[in-house]
Amino acid sequence: MEVTTIKDIARICGVGVSTVSRAINNHPDINEDTKKLILKTIKEHNYIPNNSARNLKRLESNTIAVLIKGITNPFFNSMLKVFEKEIHKKKYSFLLHRVEEQEDEVDVALELEKEKRLKGIIFLGGYFSHSVEKLNQMKVPFVLSTGGISEIIDKKNCSYVMVDDVQESYRMVDYLCKLGHKKIAIITTPPSEESIGKLRLEGYKKALKDNQLSIDSRRILYNDDESLDSFSMKYGYEAAKKLLESDVEFTAVFAISDSIAVGACKAIFEKGKRIPEDYSIAGYDGIDITFYYHPSITTIRQPTIEMAEETIRILFETIEDSSYKEGKIFTADLIVGNSTKRIR
Amino acid sequence: MEVTTIKDIARICGVGVSTVSRAINNHPDINEDTKKLILKTIKEHNYIPNNSARNLKRLESNTIAVLIKGITNPFFNSMLKVFEKEIHKKKYSFLLHRVEEQEDEVDVALELEKEKRLKGIIFLGGYFSHSVEKLNQMKVPFVLSTGGISEIIDKKNCSYVMVDDVQESYRMVDYLCKLGHKKIAIITTPPSEESIGKLRLEGYKKALKDNQLSIDSRRILYNDDESLDSFSMKYGYEAAKKLLESDVEFTAVFAISDSIAVGACKAIFEKGKRIPEDYSIAGYDGIDITFYYHPSITTIRQPTIEMAEETIRILFETIEDSSYKEGKIFTADLIVGNSTKRIR
DNA sequence: TTGTACGCGTTATCAT
């Protein structure tokens, strides 16, 4: 059995291809009976329209794509759910497209825009740094959502929804300082990496400075193991272990992700130490596990639901009026758990 | 600026479209200089080939798609990494495609197969139950990977890699019995749902029977809250809380997923009880958190890496020889953590 | 209400 096309169906039914097309696409001016016949034979012959051909021919679709770099992040899940719900609510279709680590997300977007005749794009997550020039090639409305958007981007030229990573991480470290901690370690990503880790480290440094604490580079832990995911529990575990086994003193750890924090906790427990009695631990992201971990972990909770809703709102606004631009910076919440305590 | 096509580039360069095509696709018989010129103008004009047109024209691609239902599952991450690596190693491109909850994964596959001229498909995760008839429509090699494949499927007719959920959950519950537990609760998915939860419940019942323990329906907890993800920590928390507040006695809990187990632990800690001194907790999946949680959680670890590698191997085998079929059932490991203990 | 014919952007075949 060869691949069935619209012509085959037309021939079998003894009608023209346009009639079949009308049947498929629910066009009004078609006889009910012929439509029934056509749909029946389509079922019988397992005919499936070729999407490439449709996309090629169609001048527009009703698809909104979400581009996401590194599906791994559990943090995105709750946002995706909102996207999916809202997009469907507005009768659009939802296309989730993963961007591989080494791929350029804007290139991918440009390609997808042509291929699928997208109505809108959401760039989800990651550290976003692209030239205005490149972004301007995008014909279709888009919103940058979540995480650090590099300063390079002219914020006036595009819509975005974000949290100020520097400020929020400052908030957390400042909180630790106010609890009396003077020796605070940070577990972050490699210095070379252009990532949110860099921004969060910046906030850390700023907070120490403002609290008249010196920055000791031995308390700044980077991931130097290429094979290790920089946001993983395993990395947090290894880093904290190394720290504990060194002679560097510290009373608190700020992990730039909750997963790292969980890993760090494990290392501390293994040394027979207690949290928060011996060490205070703080994370960042506000994923489920911070609440369910024992002890619960102090963290920065990004308002994912609200951010996702705003992202969608702005995107649709832009779809209505292509000149529309809006940038929104959300404030995160510092959720105090049982992993941090006042000292001295 | 209008959308640039291959014709525009050809016109600008003063060459024919076929020459441009040759330049794009690295064809051999083309003058190096004209090729350079063409690639240069392509850059300058930001020309991006339309994939729909390419897919339409091309008789085949080198793409392997992974279809995944509900990206949520952290358990899939490690498998995806293997897929991506192996697929690239063989010079294929990797396409991850999410299937929405209400969508039929085989329908999606059929569509994608035509649209992208796929070389192979991997169905990842979930409870798979489709008629042989439907599966037979698939022209392209595929492998079903992970989780419960319904008995409905004629296993001789397709390739698969799986773990026997009934047997593995039996293994865990049997282990709890052997530790002396006689009152074991299970937290699972709604009975109506055709899911792996059903299979794991079956293993639970079987193990109890074989250990001469009666099955008390009050110790079987289903998720009756539609809005609650059946595999989430929150559900585990709510379910365990309900159980603790009832007068139903139990000394151990078997959670059909690790996330549920974590949630259950939280509920127990909140009541001021200890794990494993007061209650033993066991999970299923073997995700990272079971190791990093405090206490570490006894779980069934599915050999995800090996399973993913086998999946890929079988798929390529099938691509080579389309009549090839292989089914492989993996045995999982029971990882003993600190969340379970012998009683009495 | 229905059928014919053209074109969407690309690749492949065949000339040249």
Add this chain to the structure above:
DNA sequence: ATGATAACGCGTACAA
């Protein structure tokens, strides 16, 4: 080495 042209499968303007 290069260019004209025929497909790929579909939607739609237009004619009937």
